[in-house]
Amino acid sequence: MRPALLIALTTVLILVCCSGGVVSFFMDAARNTVDYAAGCGNGELVDASAKLPTHRSLGPEQVRNAAIIVRVGQDMKVPPRGWVIAVATAMQESSLRNLPHLGSRNDHDSLGLFQQRPSTGWGTPEQIMDPQYASRKFYEKLLTVRGWESMSLTRAAQRVQRSAYPNAYAKHEEAATTVVNSLTGGAARAVGNQFDLRCVAAGQMAASGWIAPVKGKVGSGFRTASRPTHQGVDIIVPRGTIIRAAAGGQVIKARCNAIGPNGADWGCDRDGSPSVRGCGWYVDIRHANGIITRYCHMVKRPSVVVGQSVAPGQEIGVSGTSGHSSGPHLHFETHINNDSSKNGAVDPVQFMQRMGAPLGVEP
Numbered sequence: 001m002r003p004a005l006l007i008a009l010t011t012v013l014i015l016v017c018c019s020g021g022v023v024s025f026f027m028d029a030a031r032n033t034v035d036y037a038a039g040c041g042n043g044e045l046v047d048a049s050a051k052l053p054t055h056r057s058l059g060p061e062q063v064r065n066a067a068i069i070v071r072v073g074q075d076m077k078v079p080p081r082g083w084v085i086a087v088a089t090a091m092q093e094s095s096l097r098n099l100p101h102l103g104s105r106n107d108h109d110s111l112g113l114f115q116q117r118p119s120t121g122w123g124t125p126e127q128i129m130d131p132q133y134a135s136r137k138f139y140e141k142l143l144t145v146r147g148w149e150s151m152s153l154t155r156a157a158q159r160v161q162r163s164a165y166p167n168a169y170a171k172h173e174e175a176a177t178t179v180v181n182s183l184t185g186g187a188a189r190a191v192g193n194q195f196d197l198r199c200v201a202a203g204q205m206a207a208s209g210w211i212a213p214v215k216g217k218v219g220s221g222f223r224t225a226s227r228p229t230h231q232g233v234d235i236i237v238p239r240g241t242i243i244r245a246a247a248g249g250q251v252i253k254a255r256c257n258a259i260g261p262n263g264a265d266w267g268c269d270r271d272g273s274p275s276v277r278g279c280g281w282y283v284d285i286r287h288a289n290g291i292i293t294r295y296c297h298m299v300k301r302p303s304v305v306v307g308q309s310v311a312p313g314q315e316i317g318v319s320g321t322s323g324h325s326s327g328p329h330l331h332f333e334t335h336i337n338n339d340s341s342k343n344g345a346v347d348p349v350q351f352m353q354r355m356g357a358p359l360g361v362e363p
Contacts, residue, residue, distance in 0.1 A: 066180075
């Protein structure tokens with residue numbers, strides 16, 4: 001597959017009517033996050049010939065092509081996660097435009113929404129230039145990939161596309177999530193299939209590709225009046241609870257950080273206390289679009305290492321009370337703009353709600 005024109009992610013405001021009322025979608029270009037208040041899909045088949053939502057970053061042709069991709073997925077009873085993967089893939093390959101070949105030296109016969117090649121068996125040029133045919137062929141290949149539903153978007157798309165730029169797909173996951181939500185009444189927040197759209201429960205991955213790292217109540221919140229420097233939230237879980245990666249990404253930190261009251265190294269293989277500084281055993285994961293998540297106070301050395309790629313929901317460690325902690329819990333942070341400092345921190349409750357994988361959902 002050939003590299004495609006990139007979609008500039010700009011401010012998007014969409015108001016969509018669906019069953020259950022008005023759904024609001026907003027993309028903040030400065031923060032590069034998507035904010036939407038929606039259900040988990042209205043269960044209606046998308047009609048690509050009808051009036052469709054408008055996006056400032058996408059033209060009518062692009063939105064219509066996205067609608068065709070989603071509708072084909074619905075007709076084939078592909079779960080909503082597949083719709084997000086397919087739309088994101090087409091965003092990377094063709095900017096959601098039904099392109100003829102562009103004369104690239106290495107893949108000069110790449111065509112259509114997914115830049116599929118007649119020479120590698122995708123179909124005739126006429127077939128591939130039919131968006132419905134091209135979408136169906138993409139899904140048919142995706143469905144042959146074992147475990148695709150739980151893979152990162154990049155890995156799943158790459159198993160279908162075999163692109164020379166395999167890491168390019170993930171950056172479109174947020175935008176594809178927004179488009180799928182706008183077309184379906186929020187189905188990118190769902191699990192299940194076209195006729196059984198349910199909001200994610202504890203431990204389930206949303207179609208957006210995000211999952212709550214643990215199941216439990218949120219205790220201390222983000223930058224509260226009593227704790228204005230608290231850059232994340234505390235999720236109350238028992239010692240030894242499995243902690244999972246909130247989305248696919250790459251581990252950038254996996255270390256011990258615990259300084260005792262006297263300034264000496266406290267260590268992380270014992271309980272911390274409120275007088276100890278630091279995260280204890282902790283992990284940072286970098287995701288697409290400059291998002292970083294942090295997981296603190298693990299009971300022992302993390303089960304992942306720096307440089308390791310992780311899938312959504314993959315075990316990265318177990319909860320404890322190392323570092324600055326008064327009892328077992330997971331301290332969870334979300335950061336934007338590739339900034340893991342306090343300047344990049346955003347409220348994890350709001351962020352995860354936008355991603356369709358709310359925190360505070362108990363078992």
